[in-house]
Amino acid sequence: MVRTLTYGALIFLSALFVAPFLWTLLTAVKTEAELVTWPPVFWPEDWRWANFPESWAKQPFGTYLWNSTTVVVLSTIGQVFSSSLVAFGFARFRFPGRDPIFVLLLATMMIPWDVKMIPLYMEFNLLGWINTLKPLIIPAWFGEAFFIFLLRQYIMTVPMEIDEAARMDGANAWQLYWRIHLPLMVPGLVLVGTFHFMNAWNDYLGPLIYLNDQTKYTLPLGLGLFQGRHDVDNIAIAAITVILCLPPLVLFFFVQRYIMDNALGSSVKG
Amino acid sequence: MSDARRISSRRRPCLVPWLFISPWILGFLFFTLGPMIFSLVMSLHDWPVVGERRFVGFDNYRVMLTQDPKFWQSLGVTVKFAAIFVPLNILLSFLLAVLLNVKVRGTALFRTAFYLPSIISGVALVMIWKWIYSKDYGLLNYGLSLLGVDGPNWLGDPNWSILAIIIASLWGLGGTMLILLAGLQSIPKELYEAARISGVPAWAQTVYITIPMLSPMLLFTFITSLISAFQQLTIALLLTKGGPLNSTYFFAMYIYDNAFKFHDMGYAAAMSWVMFLIILTLSMIVLKYSAAWVHYEGEVKGGGNG
Numbered sequence: 001m002v003r004t005l006t007y008g009a010l011i012f013l014s015a016l017f018v019a020p021f022l023w024t025l026l027t028a029v030k031t032e033a034e035l036v037t038w039p040p041v042f043w044p045e046d047w048r049w050a051n052f053p054e055s056w057a058k059q060p061f062g063t064y065l066w067n068s069t070t071v072v073v074l075s076t077i078g079q080v081f082s083s084s085l086v087a088f089g090f091a092r093f094r095f096p097g098r099d100p101i102f103v104l105l106l107a108t109m110m111i112p113w114d115v116k117m118i119p120l121y122m123e124f125n126l127l128g129w130i131n132t133l134k135p136l137i138i139p140a141w142f143g144e145a146f147f148i149f150l151l152r153q154y155i156m157t158v159p160m161e162i163d164e165a166a167r168m169d170g171a172n173a174w175q176l177y178w179r180i181h182l183p184l185m186v187p188g189l190v191l192v193g194t195f196h197f198m199n200a201w202n203d204y205l206g207p208l209i210y211l212n213d214q215t216k217y218t219l220p221l222g223l224g225l226f227q228g229r230h231d232v233d234n235i236a237i238a239a240i241t242v243i244l245c246l247p248p249l250v251l252f253f254f255v256q257r258y259i260m261d262n263a264l265g266s267s268v269k270g
Numbered sequence: 271m272s273d274a275r276r277i278s279s280r281r282r283p284c285l286v287p288w289l290f291i292s293p294w295i296l297g298f299l300f301f302t303l304g305p306m307i308f309s310l311v312m313s314l315h316d317w318p319v320v321g322e323r324r325f326v327g328f329d330n331y332r333v334m335l336t337q338d339p340k341f342w343q344s345l346g347v348t349v350k351f352a353a354i355f356v357p358l359n360i361l362l363s364f365l366l367a368v369l370l371n372v373k374v375r376g377t378a379l380f381r382t383a384f385y386l387p388s389i390i391s392g393v394a395l396v397m398i399w400k401w402i403y404s405k406d407y408g409l410l411n412y413g414l415s416l417l418g419v420d421g422p423n424w425l426g427d428p429n430w431s432i433l434a435i436i437i438a439s440l441w442g443l444g445g446t447m448l449i450l451l452a453g454l455q456s457i458p459k460e461l462y463e464a465a466r467i468s469g470v471p472a473w474a475q476t477v478y479i480t481i482p483m484l485s486p487m488l489l490f491t492f493i494t495s496l497i498s499a500f501q502q503l504t505i506a507l508l509l510t511k512g513g514p515l516n517s518t519y520f521f522a523m524y525i526y527d528n529a530f531k532f533h534d535m536g537y538a539a540a541m542s543w544v545m546f547l548i549i550l551t552l553s554m555i556v557l558k559y560s561a562a563w564v565h566y567e568g569e570v571k572g573g574g575n576g
Contacts, residue, residue: 002372003372003374006369006372006374007374009369010369010370010374010377010380011364013369013380013384014379014380014383014384017384017386017387017408017441018383018386019385020398020399020402020409020441021386021398023401024397024398024410025402027401027509032473034409035442036407037407037478038406038407038412039412039415039455040408040409040412082293082294085290085291085292085293086290086294088290088293089287089288089289089290090291093286093287093290094287095284095287095288098287101291101295104298104441105294105298106569108298108302110497110549110553111302111306111546111547112497112500112501112505112542112545112546113501114501114522114525114542114545114546115306115309115542115543115546116301116302116305116306117305117525117526117529117542118309118525118529118538118539118542119305119306119308119309119312119539120301120305120314121529121530122308122312122535123304123305126361131452134384138336139297139301140296141293141297142293142296142298142300142301143293143294143297145294148294173290178288185326199393199505202390202391202392202393202394203392204392204393204504204508205503205504209530216408218569219395220392220393222341223393223394223397224393224508227397227508234401237363237397237400237401238397240397241393241394241397241398243364243391244390244394245390245394248389249386249389249390252386252389254361256382259385259448260378260381260448262450263279263449263452264450264451264455266450270379
């Protein structure tokens with residue numbers, strides 16, 4: 001009885017969560033006429049795959065894709081590298097002031113982005129970074145509190161004996177990090193890389209504020225541009241939305257085990 | 271030899287750990303602390319993007335609090351949004367987590383379905399919902415018409431627009447749900463068994479076991495939801511552009527407009543500090559009163575599920 005009710009509720013609710021995706025996918029392959037009929041057409045008469053290349057051609061999406069890829073790849077490498085480096089520093093050394101600094105690091109997670117938005121804009125303007133991809137890439141090379149915290153947890157699960165043994169063999173701190181700990185925290189790195197990838201790929205406000213020139217635009221900005229026009233091109237919006245959703249979805253399916261294991265395998269008390 | 275080694279390893283670590291954490295220290299100085307101090311200074315100035323800047327003391331704050339109806343209006347919209355979104359977000363995440371915690375086959379699949387929307391946040395999310403909310407062709411109003419309800423003009427009616435933004439935001443509750451699910455799974459099964467044997471009914475088990483044991487996670491998600499609710503900008507910016515009739519003109523949007531449309535950086539900086547202080551105060555109040563209802567297992571919990 002409970003089981004049947006649970007199944008019923010799960011199926012109904014997950015249908016609600018997935019329906020918007022399917023609706024968008026179906027919209028993307030409809031014709032203009034099918035789009036504006038009532039009651040809505042669920043299943044297109046024939047699937048117009050040509051909508052995808054046609055929509056792609058409506059703006060310089062190739063350029064946007066290149067910009068998005070540049071930002072995502074370069075900032076993800078930076079984020080994974082710098083966060084793991086800092087996490088190692090906090091996890092494996094004792095030094096005066098370590099604990100207060102770590103508390104400070106955790107506290108920065110509470111600062112709303114809006115407070116930094118305006119002065120950061122001025123700062124990047126001063127540096128001549130406005131209308132370049134630098135503001136979207138370079139800050140990622142300085143680590144992020146949440147990721148540092150996450151990776152520190154990973155490192156702390158590695159027994160100290162491993163470090164001691166490596167030290168005995170003459171490894172210095174860098175070799176300890178690079179040769180021993182980095183390979184051991186690969187699941188954590190995948191997690192950090194994935195979360196950062198998704199944030200960077202989906203980011204709208206950052207590019208909106210820092211980029212003016214259309215040749216510098218990222219994909220989300222291009223998609224947002226459809227919105228400002230008078231005759232809203234719904235098929236193009238749906239088609240580009242589907243394309244924009246694909247990389248995070250594909251990535252998610254490959255790494256979902258890591259995400260679920262991390263969330264559900266460890267109890268994050270406190 | 272071992273002495274020499276010990277000395278060198280004691281001398282060297284002075285600098286080495288700082289080298290490892292230096293990226294974050296530098297980032298903190300240049301991208302967090304520096305900007306925040308700068309923004310505090312800006313908030314005390316009349317600071318146009320181009321032209322003469324002038325020290326005005328607390329004038330920006332005074333004008334905002336006493337002469338700017340739009341400040342109060344946008345703050346009202348944000349508070350209203352937070353007051354509805356935060357409890358709903360936690361309640362729904364909790365219900366979904368409880369459902370997923372029942373041992374039935376295929377939970378992994380359902381879990382993925384609930385989590386999926388939270389990986390495509392941003393513009394894509396807005397575009398998906400815009401079409402669903404469409405007054406004439408939208409899926410939502412079609413669904414309502416099947417139930418015999420004449421659906422409202424979601425994005426065009428000031429009475430419904432904020433609800434539209436709340437629903438679209440709730441679609442991305444996957445992260446909160448996952449945290450609560452992790453919490454549920456770490457509650458020792460023995461507690462429920464003992465309760466069952468003693469004849470404690472299911473609702474009482476929820477009230478006296480599940481909720482107290484889950485309270486640290488509930489507190490955590492409450493605070494993070496609160497912070498994200500106050501920062502709400504992207505969805506409103508793209509879905510309704512603040513309209514209709516400013517019914518979704520959020521506080522963060524007013525900051526954004528002041529800075530990048532009206533080019534009044536000083537005023538915008540002052541507003542962002544007000545937002546920071548509000549968030550800080552609310553978090554402190556929540557933390558202070560949480561002692562009464564948050565239960566930490568502390569020493570009771572051994573190695574068990576680590």
